[in-house]
Every structure is written in C-alpha cells, then in structure tokens.
Amino acid sequence: MSDDSSILLSVENLSKIYEPGEERISILNGVSFRLKRKEKMTVTGSSGCGKTTLLNLISGLDSASGGEVTMENLRLSQMNEPQLTEYRRKYIGFVFQFHHLLEDFTALENIFLPAYLAGEPFKSAKKRAQTLIEKVGLSSRADHFPAQLSGGECQRIAVARALINNPPLILADEPTGNLDEAHSEKVEQMLFDMVENEGKSLVLVTHDLRLAQKGDVRYVLTQGRLHSR
Ligand SMILES: Nc1ncnc2c1ncn2[C@@H]1O[C@H](COP(=O)(O)OP(=O)(O)OP(=O)(O)O)[C@@H](O)[C@H]1O
Numbered sequence: 322m323s324d325d326s327s328i329l330l331s332v333e334n335l336s337k338i339y340e341p342g343e344e345r346i347s348i349l350n351g352v353s354f355r356l357k358r359k360e361k362m363t364v365t366g367s368s369g370c371g372k373t374t375l376l377n378l379i380s381g382l383d384s385a386s387g388g389e390v391t392m393e394n395l396r397l398s399q400m401n402e403p404q405l406t407e408y409r410r411k412y413i414g415f416v417f418q419f420h421h422l423l424e425d426f427t428a429l430e431n432i433f434l435p436a437y438l439a440g441e442p443f444k445s446a447k448k449r450a451q452t453l454i455e456k457v458g459l460s461s462r463a464d465h466f467p468a469q470l471s472g473g474e475c476q477r478i479a480v481a482r483a484l485i486n487n488p489p490l491i492l493a494d495e496p497t498g499n500l501d502e503a504h505s506e507k508v509e510q511m512l513f514d515m516v517e518n519e520g521k522s523l524v525l526v527t528h529d530l531r532l533a534q535k536g537d538v539r540y541v542l543t544q545g546r547l548h549s550r
C-alpha cells in the first residue's frame with residue numbers, strides 16, 4: 322500500500338519555455354509525475370526533447386516557467402538561491418554523462434570533498450568515503466588520480482561521490498553515455514545496485530532502451546510531456 326508519506330518528489334504540470342529572441346520555444350509542457358521513496362524512474366526521449374532541462378528543474382538549477390516541483394514538503398518555487406543550494410546539497414546526488422571529477426584530487430578525495438564542504442568533519446567524511454569506494458569496488462584505487470583511472474572507473478567514483486551526502490534522490494543524466502558497452506554495463510549495474518542498497522530514489526535519463534527497462538517506472542518524453550512506456 323502506498324500513501325502520500327511514501328512520495329519523495331512530486332512534479333505538477335511543469336512547463337519550460339525559452340524565449341531567446343522573438344520566438345517562444347516550448348520545451349516542457351505539462352510534465353507531471355510522483356516519485357516514491359526507493360523508486361527508480363527512467364526517462365528516454367530523442368535528443369533535444371528536454372530531458373536535461375527536466376533534471377535541471379528538479380534540482381533547481383533552472384527555474385520553471387510554470388508548475389511546481391515539491392520535494393517532501395518543500396516547494397522549489399518558494400526558495401531563493403541560497404535555499405536552493407542547500408536543497409541540492411541535502412536532497413540530491415548527481416551523476417553526469419562525463420564524470421567531472423577534480424583532476425588534482427585522488428579518487429577518495431573526490432568522493433569525500435562534497436561532505437567536507439558541507440561541513441562534515443574530515444575524519445567521518447573520509448570514513449564514509451572509504452565505505453563507499455569499497456562498495457563500488459575501487460578501494461585499491463583510492464589514492465589514484467582521475468587521469469590514472471578508466472572512464473568506467475571514474476564513473477563509479479562519481480556514483481560514490483553522488484551518495485556521500487546521503488541524499489534521498491539521485492539524478493543521473495546519461496551516466497554511461499560516454500562509455501563503451503562493456504564498461505557501461507558494469508557502471509549501470511553498479512548504479513542500480515547502489516541506489517537499491519542505499520535505499521535511494523533514482524531519476525535516470527538515458528538513450529539506452531535496455532537500461533531504461535530496468536526502471537520501476539519508465540517514461541518517454543515527447544512533445545513536452547511524459548508518457549509511460
Ligand atoms: N538557454 C536556452 N535557450 C534556448 N533554448 C534552449 C536553452 N537551453 C536549452 N534549450 C533547448 O531546449 C531543448 C531541450 O534541451 P535539453 O538539453 O533538455 O535536451 P535533452 O533531451 O537533454 O537532449 P540530449 O539527449 O541531446 O542531451 C533543446 O532544443 C535546446 O536547444
């Protein structure tokens with residue numbers, strides 16, 4: 322039985338219109354869904370349909386033209402920039418297409434930096450990072466720099482980093498889009514396992530229909546709206 326308390330994220334009638342010049346470009350036009358705790362949602366759709374835009378609205382990196390994003394009981398439209406920054410830090414872990422690891426820091430440091438920056442004591446942040454790096458199977462690479470790691474390994478570090486602040490929601494934007502098939506399968510499986518084992522919710526954007534099938538709820542984004550698939 323699901324009740325409202327099991328809903329983590331609620332998106333209501335979201336729209337996004339760009340008006341770069343004379344013209345109005347409507348990207349999202351009435352996107353609505355609810356995501357439960359521990360639920361995994363996948364979104365596919367052709368290039369340019371608005372998938373990244375949707376993630377940016379959920380994370381408050383971009384503001385909607387209409388509609389509302391509600392996390393637990395927090396309405397994003399009511400928040401100012403510092404509140405949105407705090408919201409992202411507390412609620413969201415990101416995994417992008419490219420890992421965006423800091424080249425001058427080791428794998429372990431990359432994982433624990435967000436926790437340290439959020440004010441967690443160095444020792445406990447490092448300890449949690451060590452647990453996470455173990456879970457992604459890369460403890461032996463803790464002291465290596467990103468340039469010494471493969472693309473797939475960097476993505477696994479990025480997954481661990483996304484989890485360091487213990488956010489309830491992971492947003493992943495084509496996290497394996499940069500990898501060959503063998504590596505992407507490993508990263509995908511690990512992403513799903515980690516999200517599952519850590520009890521997180523997931524919104525995963527992907528071009529890969531096989532990967533999209535792994536979602537508990539599956540949508541395709543076309544003409545500005547989500548359709549079940
Ligand atoms: N600042 C902007 N001004 C005008 N149009 C924009 C702006 N940002 C994005 N767009 C347009 O919005 C549309 C959706 O972009 P978005 O990045 O969300 O697509 P996507 O589904 O993630 O595509 P891809 O699969 O290629 O990553 C695109 O047509 C893009 O050109």
Ligand SMILES: [Mg+2]
Nearest residue numbers: 372373374494
């Ligand atoms: Mg995109």
